Each structure stands twice: as structure tokens, then as C-alpha cells.
Amino acid sequence: MSRQPVEPVATQQAIDLRDRSVYVAWGQDIVRYSDLDPNGHVNNGAINMFFEDGRVAFRDQRMALAGKALLTGFAVKKFSVTYHAALGYPATVETGTVVTRVGRSSFELGQGVFANDRCIATAEVVQVYFDPATGKSAPLPDPVRAALEGAMVKG
Amino acid sequence: MSRQPVEPVATQQAIDLRDRSVYVAWGQDIVRYSDLDPNGHVNNGAINMFFEDGRVAFRDQRMALAGKALLTGFAVKKFSVTYHAALGYPATVETGTVVTRVGRSSFELGQGVFANDRCIATAEVVQVYFDPATGKSAPLPDPVRAALEGAMVKG
Amino acid sequence: MSRQPVEPVATQQAIDLRDRSVYVAWGQDIVRYSDLDPNGHVNNGAINMFFEDGRVAFRDQRMALAGKALLTGFAVKKFSVTYHAALGYPATVETGTVVTRVGRSSFELGQGVFANDRCIATAEVVQVYFDPATGKSAPLPDPVRAALEGAMVKG
Amino acid sequence: MSRQPVEPVATQQAIDLRDRSVYVAWGQDIVRYSDLDPNGHVNNGAINMFFEDGRVAFRDQRMALAGKALLTGFAVKKFSVTYHAALGYPATVETGTVVTRVGRSSFELGQGVFANDRCIATAEVVQVYFDPATGKSAPLPDPVRAALEGAMVKG
Numbered sequence: 001m002s003r004q005p006v007e008p009v010a011t012q013q014a015i016d017l018r019d020r021s022v023y024v025a026w027g028q029d030i031v032r033y034s035d036l037d038p039n040g041h042v043n044n045g046a047i048n049m050f051f052e053d054g055r056v057a058f059r060d061q062r063m064a065l066a067g068k069a070l071l072t073g074f075a076v077k078k079f080s081v082t083y084h085a086a087l088g089y090p091a092t093v094e095t096g097t098v099v100t101r102v103g104r105s106s107f108e109l110g111q112g113v114f115a116n117d118r119c120i121a122t123a124e125v126v127q128v129y130f131d132p133a134t135g136k137s138a139p140l141p142d143p144v145r146a147a148l149e150g151a152m153v154k155g
Numbered sequence: 156m157s158r159q160p161v162e163p164v165a166t167q168q169a170i171d172l173r174d175r176s177v178y179v180a181w182g183q184d185i186v187r188y189s190d191l192d193p194n195g196h197v198n199n200g201a202i203n204m205f206f207e208d209g210r211v212a213f214r215d216q217r218m219a220l221a222g223k224a225l226l227t228g229f230a231v232k233k234f235s236v237t238y239h240a241a242l243g244y245p246a247t248v249e250t251g252t253v254v255t256r257v258g259r260s261s262f263e264l265g266q267g268v269f270a271n272d273r274c275i276a277t278a279e280v281v282q283v284y285f286d287p288a289t290g291k292s293a294p295l296p297d298p299v300r301a302a303l304e305g306a307m308v309k310g
Numbered sequence: 311m312s313r314q315p316v317e318p319v320a321t322q323q324a325i326d327l328r329d330r331s332v333y334v335a336w337g338q339d340i341v342r343y344s345d346l347d348p349n350g351h352v353n354n355g356a357i358n359m360f361f362e363d364g365r366v367a368f369r370d371q372r373m374a375l376a377g378k379a380l381l382t383g384f385a386v387k388k389f390s391v392t393y394h395a396a397l398g399y400p401a402t403v404e405t406g407t408v409v410t411r412v413g414r415s416s417f418e419l420g421q422g423v424f425a426n427d428r429c430i431a432t433a434e435v436v437q438v439y440f441d442p443a444t445g446k447s448a449p450l451p452d453p454v455r456a457a458l459e460g461a462m463v464k465g
Numbered sequence: 466m467s468r469q470p471v472e473p474v475a476t477q478q479a480i481d482l483r484d485r486s487v488y489v490a491w492g493q494d495i496v497r498y499s500d501l502d503p504n505g506h507v508n509n510g511a512i513n514m515f516f517e518d519g520r521v522a523f524r525d526q527r528m529a530l531a532g533k534a535l536l537t538g539f540a541v542k543k544f545s546v547t548y549h550a551a552l553g554y555p556a557t558v559e560t561g562t563v564v565t566r567v568g569r570s571s572f573e574l575g576q577g578v579f580a581n582d583r584c585i586a587t588a589e590v591v592q593v594y595f596d597p598a599t600g601k602s603a604p605l606p607d608p609v610r611a612a613l614e615g616a617m618v619k620g
Contacts, residue, residue, distance in 0.1 A: 028495060029495050029497065030493060030494050030495045030518075032494065032517070032518055033347075033514075033517050033521050034347075034353050034355045034356075034514050034517060036347065036348045037343075037344075037346065037348070038346045038347070038348060038349075039348075040348045043344050044203075044207070044231055044234065045200060045203050045207060045344045046344075048199075048200055048203050049200045049497050049498075049499050052199065052200060052497075052498050052499060053495075053497055053498055056498050056554075056555075060555075075238070076199055076238060077237065077238060078235070078236070078237045078238070079199065079236050079238075080233070080234070080236075081233070081234050081235075082232065082233045083230070083231060083232060083233070083234075089521075090521075090525075183340060184340050184342065185339050185340045185363075187339065187359055187362075187363055188359075188362050188363055188366050188502075189359050189362060189502075189510045189511075191503045192498075192499075192501065192503070193502070193503060193504075193505045194503075195503045198499050200499045201499075204342055204343075204344050207342070207343050207344060208340075208342055208343055211399075211400075215400075245366075245370075354513075354517065354541055355510060355514045358509075358510050359510045362509070362510060385548070386509055386548060387547065387548060388545070388546070388547045388548070389509065389545070389546050389548075390543070390544070390545035390546075391543070391544050392542065392543045393540070393542060393543070393544075
């Protein structure tokens, strides 16, 4: 008597996204003058782009096996960001990414933007997989699932 | 025997942010060619900026009393967005905003980005008030609180 | 005894790009809060994007015949912009475009960004045509040339 | 019989802006995923921002003497860019800047954006000085003029 797997298939204990040591992949960005708000701080919208670049770096570093298809086969469904500190100019930031949950057709990432040791913002991101051919949500292919589970922080 | 007020001071039942009729203020944006991703869709980062413009429109339309100080006295603490549909080019979008909770020194907004009747994305936003002089979190001034409570959707 | 055609094939007298009446196509943009510089003015980079949107509007309005191929078959080679006035927030801008020269494999546009009657910036743009198949510069196809010549301001 | 000083006060022979060795100051940028066009290339608007960051780097490196006033006391009047090559993702770019002319109340810069040894774009920029107090064009202060003349490439 078989049963559908219940989401999530793999998960982990709550982790502290403000701690640099939890991340398994890193991207880098340089703040631009055009990122600055009238108040002289980096605009939240620019910080959101740093998270995006962190996700692309994550895919390049941890999921290369699946090639271009992966880049087109995933979409961000939900993005929840908490801003912890203001960021000025000039600055270089590093964005860490880690997998926190792997479901049947979706997975979750934890992310953090850091300027040196200062945590500027953290985010939780839900990404869904869809079949590039049909455009519909689809189960994660096995090699993708394996790569994702390999990118969860060790308990 | 006095007690500190417990947050939230005013709240409301869960509302459907995909329903245009819940919003009390509207901003407008025009999609730019530079907003497009390699996949031909509007980048999530651009959509996040539409939410920002919606919040500025909200302040201009509902909180004008407090003038410029308000613009500098608030910061986004948390921004949680769900993307519902892809957006192409060209397009004009409207972003609705409504207050969903008023606390002691913070409040929450619900927002929705729409292309005509299509809901592209919804967001929940926590904003904190800080005293522009000290840069520290501070209780909402009474006129600000009154304006916010007046911008909650009617149950 | 044949001779190569000498560029330009069609040109026109110098026109005043600060005069709204010279333009044959118009695009529209809404200033975003994220366009603002630390000095509270719209960033030059945002103004440059308005010119880009004006060019896309020009293609949609005047060169629809050639369809998608046109969008991929042209590249900006040179962009020269003069900034005339500062722009604030909120604002809606209109960007006019006119053809000023048609050569063998390239053409030139004049453009102006306006906030109501105020001219914010003007630009001269050289675009080259390349064969989408080979990626190399190629002579303008006849229907493209005809559309361009029809979009030159009348002397 | 007095005569107005004739611009330019100091100038130099035409230089090759595609040659990295002519530049006296450098800025750096990292391409973002959001910089990409539907065709997969970095948007011209993003490249224009790299030039802006190059100018800010130039001011920080060569004109620090005048401090914040300098940043607010100058405005770009004219920006002429030529795009030489397409740029992909990921990439890091370096933007060089050199002074090419010093006038009475304005000066000119030459700039180049490079990805390693590949020249992506070059630009000529006219900047005008205005008195921050009056907002009107004003003669370059002596220390500013000296710093600018010191940042011209050696013939």
C-alpha cells in the first residue's frame, strides 16, 4: 500500500542565517553609486539583487551538473528578507547560500549578505521546479535532488 | 498597576492580498526594457521596486501630515514577497497598499502588484519607526498612529 | 565603373532636439524612488534608460513591419547625451525619437526626454544593423530603410 | 583692453581610450544577473553605471583634497559612449579614467571599461563645476584645477 511522499523530503533544524559558517556557496558584489538612496544608504532593491547573485553563484558552484536547464527550470516563488544593518558606499559584499529544505517539487534556501563580518540582511527563499518543456511544476529530477541535499548544512 | 501595551495595538482579520478591493492607496509604474531578464520576463528585482514605489505613494497619499520627517523616520525591517505570475514588456503596473497591523513602534503593510486584473505579486512588509534625531526605534507618534489606523481596510 | 555608395544616403539639416515638435514617436516612463541619487535627483543612469525605452517605443510604433528580427538585429554603437535640467520625484517623463540620418548599414536617431514642457536631456544615437544569422554588420534591408526614411522629420 | 580667457586652459593630444595604459585611476564593478538583457548580454545602461563608478573612484583617488564638496559640486553635462564589444555574465570589469581637458569652469574626462584586456566601451565626459552655495556654474577652485591637471596623462 504505497503513499505519496509528504513534503518535505529532507529538512534540517533551524539555523542562524546571521552566522557566516552555515553557508555552502558564496557570491560577490560591489556596491554601485547608483545603488544609493537619497539618504545615502544602499537601496533595499540593490540588496535584493545581491541575494539574486548569490543564488546564481550557488547554482554555478553546486548544481553545475544540470547545466543551463537548471537556470531556466527554477523560479523564485517566495522571497522573505530581513534587513539588519545599513550599508554605505563604497563596499564589497559577499552573499552566502545554503539549502534548508528539499521537497518534492520545490526547495528552500537560506541566504545572508555580509560586508566583512557585518550581516546586512538575511533571506529565506522558496524555489519551485518546473518542467521547461511544459512550463508546469514538476518533481525534482534525481540528480538535482541529490545536489540540493548535498548542499544542506551539516547538522 | 500599569502594564506595557502588548503588540499589536490594532490588527485585522487575514485579508486576501490578491483582491484589488482591499487596498487604500495606489502607485503606478511602467515596465522598462532594462527590467527584462534573459528569459524575457520582468526581473523579480524590478517587481520589488514596484512595491517600494507603492509604499512611497501610500505615504504621500495617506500620511502627508507628517511631511518629509516620515520619509526619513521609517525603515523597512522585513519584506516578504510571493510571485504569482510572470510579467512581460511592455506593461503598466499598479501597486496597492493597505495597513494590516499597527504596533507600538512598528506597523505592517499588505501590498499587491497588478497588471490590469492580473495579480503579479503580493507582499507583507514590516516597517519600524525610529527617531530621526537619535536613530533609535521609538513609539509611533500619535498623528502617525492615527493615520495608519485610518488606512486599515474596513473589516 | 561602379562606386561604393558614400554614407550617408539620406540626412537632414540640424534640428533642435529640445523642441518637442521634431519627434515622430514617443515612449513614456515613470520615475522610481530607486532612481534617486543621494542628492535627491534622478540618477543619470535612469535617464539613460528612458532613452532606451524611447527607442523601443520608436521601433514598436514605426518599424513594426520587421517584427522581432529588428529588435535583435540592431545594436547601439554610440550614445551621446547632454543633460539640461535636474529631475525630481515623483515625475512622469516622455521620450521622443526621430531619425536624423540613414546610412548604408547604420542610422542615427535624435532623442529628447521631457517632463511636461521641460527638456531634461537630449541624445544622439548611432545604431548599426547586423545580420542576425552571421552577427556581422550588413546593409539595411530595403523595408527597414524605407521605414527609417519615413521617420525623419520633415524639413 | 581685457579679454576673456579662452577655453581650454590645458588640453592634450588625442589619446587612444582603448589603451589601458592611458588611465590614471581605476574603479571596479561586478556584473549582476539583473544587468542582463533578453539577449543575454549586459545592458548598455549597466555599462553606463560602470562609467559612473569609475568617475567616483577617480574623485576618491585623485581629488580627495576637496572632500565631499567635490562630489556635490560637479555635474555631468555631456556623456558620449561608444560600445565596442558585448559583455556576458559572470564578469568583473575595471573602469579607467583620465583627465583630457581642463577649462575655466569645466573639464573633460576620457574613460574605458575593460574586462581583462578586452575593451568593452569608451566614453568622453564633460563635467561642469558649480558653486554648491549658489547652484550656478563657477570657475574651478585652484586646488581642484591643480588636482585635475595632475591627472592628465603625460604626453
